[in-house]
Amino acid sequence: MKKANDSKRTYMLITIPILALFVCFNTVPLIRGVIYSFTNFKGFGDYDWVGLRNYMDLFTDPRIGNSYLFTIKLAIVATIVTNVISLVLALGLNSKIRGKTFLRAAYFVPNVLGALVVGYIFQYIFTYILPEIGKMVGNKTLSTSLLSSTSLAWIAIVVVCAWQNIAMNTIIYISGLQTVPEDVYEAGDLDGATGWKKFRYLTFPLIIPFFTINMVLCVKNFLMVFDQIMAMTQGGPAQSTESISYLIYQNGMEGGSFGYQSANAVVFFIVIVAISVAQMSISSKKEEQL
Amino acid sequence: MYEKMKARINWPVTILLFIGLLTIAFPLYMAIVIAFKQPSEMTTSISGILSLPETWSLSNFAQAMELTDFWRSLGNSLLVTVMTVVLSIVLHSLMGYAVGRNKAHSRFYNIVYLFIVSGMFVPFAILMMPLAKQTAEMHLDNWTGVILLYVVFYMPMNLLLYTGYLVNIPIALEEASRVDGASTWRTFWKIIFPIMKPMHATVAVITALAVWNDVMTPLVIMAGSGQNTLPLAQLTFQTQFGTNYNLAFASYLLALVPIIIFYVICQKQIINGVVNGAVK
């Protein structure tokens, strides 16, 4: 009995200070931010209370609407692309191959580069190299820069986001695959399971926790996409790639509508939490089923 | 048959993987070529962009190092990154343990868990202004403040990772230790913390990368005190009316070296040791 109490106290003594630190530097400033969302604060000087005006405005502002559409579209497509490719890569890198250590390190490099740097490099590729290739193969869509097309620029962003995020996802999948004990495969071999079936019914169920982590990470990263936009398109062409984070930063910090963009950030926060909670509860249900 | 497969190297996959490497090598090649060229060699034609520099001179690198005050900025970046990583591993694994072992049966810990994890989704832009004010009020507009903030910012993600990993560690292990009379605190350090090694490596890599490349936090918190981290110093290559991509890329490549070394060290940890020995 005494022991149980002691361990309870230890848990508490660990939790409380760390929680306090978190509240101090995350919750408190968040609350201050929420307070600003009810004002017309510019980021300096005086401000007035404007009640719910900022929130009402959000729903009538076509720019906000478009930024949500763009960001969500980007997040869904990039998440799918990233996860499919990194799962395949992880399976490859986890099989019996030559130069495993080198390949694993090499495929991780994109993640080491800062997003801004990657953005600049790809900007060159999309502006100068891809159009030349497009001309060579005679493809009309490809022979102009993707970044200057209002209907295609988002694809360029997807490519860059995926290119960079695949690395981390692959690592997480590889560590997941490592937890799959060899005897599972041995058992599978005896049953004559091969290829896709082996993956679908033996491997995949065992790495679902890692799949969940990857999905949540991806959705979060892509919904909050900022650096890539900053480096590559700055919201253009024709405002077709303004992500929500970009708008919040650009107008709230650089511009003078801090109050309004705080309201945007609050709504955005609620939306992402909702999406992620939904995501996690779906996949944890999946986990239980298996 | 199984024995045979185990020994044989899968050549098709190896070859495919090496071909796939081109998608990574090509952009890197461009970064390297740009880093070695002079501004006057920059053109807008494809052949000019892909061509090798006229001379492989290190002058861009030397100039970039001078402009960014490289060694000092590097020192600052290393200090912040190492401190953040060490604190994150210690505090977040502790938190992961306390929360992870209790959230299934305790409402309080479950709420704490969800509360902190949801912090992952707070857009930084909304925190920026209030944090700038708050850190100044607390006299934390310095390295200590930046490091503390990082520990808080990456807590949600790392807590998620640690609690997730903890599920794989059988409670039986701890109970054995408790029966031997060890306290919870001691059990954690003696049993759990070492077993979490692969997750420490993952957390270290994720946190270190994020910190290493982050511009915003030091920019907002230190607000131009002259103490630069590398990414902050690299802003110097880019102003609205002029960017020297050659110097910028030379500097980016320089900043890449330490973190690649770090990754290569951690890689074995992440991928190898997972639960080995403990579970089996």
Place this chain on the structure above:
Amino acid sequence: MRRENAISAALAVAMLTAVILPGCGSEGDSGVTEIEILQYKPEAAAYFDRVEDEFNESHDDIHLTISSPNDASTIMRTRFIREDYPDIIGIGGDINYSYYVDAGILADVSDYEGISDINPSYVDILESLEIVPTEGTYGVPYAANAAGVLYNREMFEEHGWEIPETWDELIQLCEDIKSEGILPFYFGFRDTWTCLAPWNALAVGLAPSDTCQNVNAGETTFSKEYRETAQKCLELLDYGPDDPFAYGYNDACTAFANGESAMYPIGSYAVPQIKQVNPDMNIDSFVMPGNNDASENTLNSGVDLMFAVTEACEDKDAALEVISFLLEDDNIQAYIDDQNAIPCKAGEFELASELDGMASFIEAGNMTDYQDHYYPSEMAADALIQTFLINGDVDTFLEDFDTRWQRYNRDIIREVQQYNEEHGTAE
């Protein structure tokens, strides 16, 4: 067990102390006045470092620090929010200045005698940036820039092309250049802000200079005032590269430097970037001729750097002494040589040869401020213009411009109209 709990307790206490206890140092009081300038042009950092040294060598009672950080706008905002004001800020003459005056951050320096040496056109430009007419002077204009058309002087001489003075001549010139197989203009419209360069240069000649104030006062709309500017801006696209939205500012500078086009509609600030690629290039500029009556042309020029003393500055005389030092003729000349800028101070200064074609306008004081200095940045007028140039729909663009203006300027409009009601309409 007690001991382990004690450790975790100690850990908790240590962490909380780290959070709560301030670790601050105090500064010595030596009788020397500290003056800090925070200026927003990092590209001029070398110049300011030198001036800082020179000032400190020659002054014992004042110690000057000039910081030229890389992301000054964010740094300024964060320092304002923590009420840690520098003594002097160096900013541009744009809407941020309007906001700062309105927020009461800046001090009135109308008693400062140095103001009388400043070219009155630039003092007026600052005056008209005030959201509502505010008694006093809040900034000392230091350097200006100008936007128009940069051209490749060698190429022009070789082909015998003349500098156009009217819109028709400009179009004719473009046709001539095109017929020789040369690209007349290069654009870097992927970077949205570059869309504003031709836009501003045309608008100063085609729309009244107080358009934005009048819209705020509810007396006119942009649909009325900007139609011609929009149409002509669109017309220029015919003489640029096939896909102007594919290239950014740097690409355009590089292309122009490599002789891929004869002209480049951008500001004087682009010259250093162009010369970085081609140091020997012979560049000149001319005023964008928006009108067909040459006498109506005016140079698009605004305050690029001004110094403003903050209200929080404790020793304003010392701050003004620093500004006087910066305004010494030698220092101004050094600055304009370094930055290819135009001095705001009246007097004999030697302008860069790249500004030859604009010199007569500068001497005559025929200058009009950038229209975009009145646009709030969150309205993203540059992106609106980019959108318009892509789809070419003048009517929708003007309509959007008006709607968006009303949305983002709501508080300003209310303030202006309230002021006008109280004081009678200004004009």
